[in-house]
Amino acid sequence: MKKIVILTGAGISAESGLGTFRDEGGLWAQHRIEDVATPEGFARNPDLVHHFYNARRVQAQQARPNAAHEALARLQSASDGEVILVTQNVDDLHERAGSQNVIHMHGALSGALCASCDARWRAPLKMNRDSICPKCAAHSARPDIVWFGEMPYQMDEIYHHLREADLFAAIGTSGNVYPAAGFVQDATQFGAGTIELNLEPSATVSAFAQTSFGKATDTVPAWVESLL
Numbered sequence: 001m002k003k004i005v006i007l008t009g010a011g012i013s014a015e016s017g018l019g020t021f022r023d024e025g026g027l028w029a030q031h032r033i034e035d036v037a038t039p040e041g042f043a044r045n046p047d048l049v050h051h052f053y054n055a056r057r058v059q060a061q062q063a064r065p066n067a068a069h070e071a072l073a074r075l076q077s078a079s080d081g082e083v084i085l086v087t088q089n090v091d092d093l094h095e096r097a098g099s100q101n102v103i104h105m106h107g108a109l110s111g112a113l114c115a116s117c118d119a120r121w122r123a124p125l126k127m128n129r130d131s132i133c134p135k136c137a138a139h140s141a142r143p144d145i146v147w148f149g150e151m152p153y154q155m156d157e158i159y160h161h162l163r164e165a166d167l168f169a170a171i172g173t174s175g176n177v178y179p180a181a182g183f184v185q186d187a188t189q190f191g192a193g194t195i196e197l198n199l200e201p202s203a204t205v206s207a208f209a210q211t212s213f214g215k216a217t218d219t220v221p222a223w224v225e226s227l228l
Helices: 039-044 046-062 067-078 093-097 155-164 180-189 216-227
Strands: 003-008 082-087 107-114 120-122 141-145 167-171 193-198 210-213
Touching: 003 067, 003 155, 003 180, 039 046, 046 107, 046 141, 067 082, 067 093, 067 216, 082 155, 155 180, 167 180, 167 216, 180 193, 193 216, 210 216
Parallel strands: 003 082, 003 167, 167 193, 193 210
Antiparallel strands: 107 120, 107 141
16 A cells, blocks of 8 residues: 555544543543633733643643554654644544654644744643743743644645545544545545544544444454554
């Protein structure tokens, strides 16, 4: 197989202890999305938003890659063809498992962004409203995260890969968040085979030619072995 494009969502990191939007009792359950994951929420209450992402940064740092992350890194290194990894996740578990050149379409907890001049730099473990941009010195530092209502990163590159894909896989995604939820239709249109690996069927499951349901730490290593 010449080219595999893989989309991963929160479900692949859930078994590493990083909760999804829908988990009860997790960080997301304590806040409204409108308050902590929109530009408007940040404008209203930057202290709350910084506190939320500081907590997520600590949580992600403490998490460890699981067998699903490790299997995808193994697929990248052992495959005869090209394996492109696109993630909706803002953690770095793919990289820590050994994956290379991961496309973080929703940004990364490890990044900081200046809301004034668009400069980017590595985020400290804790940020606050007094954090200063190293380029323009404005007090407008924010997490380099794509919030609701903002355009995901590297979309041209992602669509280029989808056009060339022989196989498209979606792992641990809900199928509710666009544009990622539409990738399966894009890949199908360009002739790729498609497979969903998920704990339970996503909102777009009917668009996939193949499915595999169960824990990511079981389904993903088994799928990778079948490819190798």
